[in-house]
Amino acid sequence: IGLQFIVLTLTYIFDQQQNKLIEKIETQNTKLKLSQEEIEAQNEELTQSQEELSSKRNLVESQNLALIEAGKIIEQKNQELVNKNDELEIEIEKRTKELVEYTQQLEQFAFISSHNLRAPIARILGLGNLLEISHDPEDEAQIKKNLIVSAQELDRVVKDLNTILEIKNSNHQIAHTVRFEEELKLLLVGLEKDLNDSNTSLTFDFSEAPLIKTIRPYLDSILINLISNAIKYRDFERRPEIKIKTSQVGEFICLSVSDNGIGLNLKLVQKKIFTIYSRFHTHVEGKGLGLYLVKAQAEALGGKVEVESKEGEGTIFTVFLKSKE
Structure with a gap:
């Protein structure tokens, strides 16, 4: 009886410990399962984050490429502007030089023309005065001839002026x-x-x-x-x-x-x-x-x-x- 009691007692104790161990294992399994689910959820979040990061990285790379291309275009446009500015400066310098030369030509022409106009006009006025006071038919005839010569010289100067002005306004001419x-x-x-x-x-x-x-x-x-x-x-x-x-x-x-x-x-x-x-x-x-x-x-x-x-x-x-x- 005593031995049987001891066996039963030991069996009971073993069963109790085994049940506790099973419960502990089940508890740990449950914890592990929860942990695994959390890990899987975290992994899924990480995967999504990586996909988002990859997508953003691709977007950034695409934007960087676009910025690089835009930079090249801006650089090209800047160079074009520099070239245009250089061309404009050259053109302005050329036009300024042409304007100075043209102004000098006009001044020269005005001076010489006024001189050449003044001479025949002075002769015409002088001959006119002589004609008023002359009473000799022969002198009057010579004065009239000289008047014609002076008038022709005056006409030549005016025609020269017209010729030059026509050249300066030649844009309407057809080639x-x-x-x-x-x-x-x-x-x-x-x-x-x-x-x-x-x-x-x-x-x-x-x-x-x-x-x-x-x-x-x-x-x-x-x-x-x-x-x-x-x-x-x-x-x-x-x-x-x-x-x-x-x-x-x-x-x-x-x-x-x-x-x-x-x-x-x-x-x-x-x-x-x-x-x-x-x-x-x-x-x-x-x-x-x-x-x-x-x-x-x-x-x-x-x-x-x-x-x-x-x-x-x-x-x-x-x-x-x-x-x-």
Whole structure:
């Protein structure tokens, strides 16, 4: 009985401890399950956070790329603005220079024109006064002839002024395609007498640049003035030779007119050669307007004119012309 009691008691104690252990294990399992659920929830939150972070990182990278591209565009635009500013400064400097030159030309023209107008007007007034007090028919006839000469001189000065003003306001002129050879042959009809009387040899070569789109009257005037000058200022000790040639130089068509005439000392006349009413040889008649017109018309056509010359050898005028679109 005693042994049986002990066995039963031990069995009871074992069962109690086993039940407590099972309860403890179940409690721990429950805690572990809760912890696992919490961990899974946290993992899910972490996963979502990572996805959000990844999405935001992609968005940031996309925005960074957009910012980099925008920066490149801004840099490009800034460079374009710098280039535009540089171009504007160059254009302003060019326009300012042109305005200064134009103002100087106007001042020079106003001064010389007023001088040239004053002389014939003074003669006309003086002759008019003489005519009032004269009673001799022969004197009156001579006075009237002198009045006509003075009036013609006055008319010439006014016409020169009109010619120059027309050049300065040439924007309304229409450009035409002109073939140099055909145009020159037409102009030579009017110069035939001067060429024959002076026994001048004239040759031309337009093979490199046969045509140009330009204002025809200006081209004609340039050719006529340069050819006429070559004939007028020829060397009487040798047969005059005039050579006309065209060539393409960059954006310009170059028209050169060379002669074997008496030439010029450019060291002395370089600054005055294209000024209005400037003359450097007095053994022939002239107004000193031709080369001024050549320069003014070349510039009106978007070009320029250059000169090379040696006394006793001849002169080369090179006119740079832009072909108008």
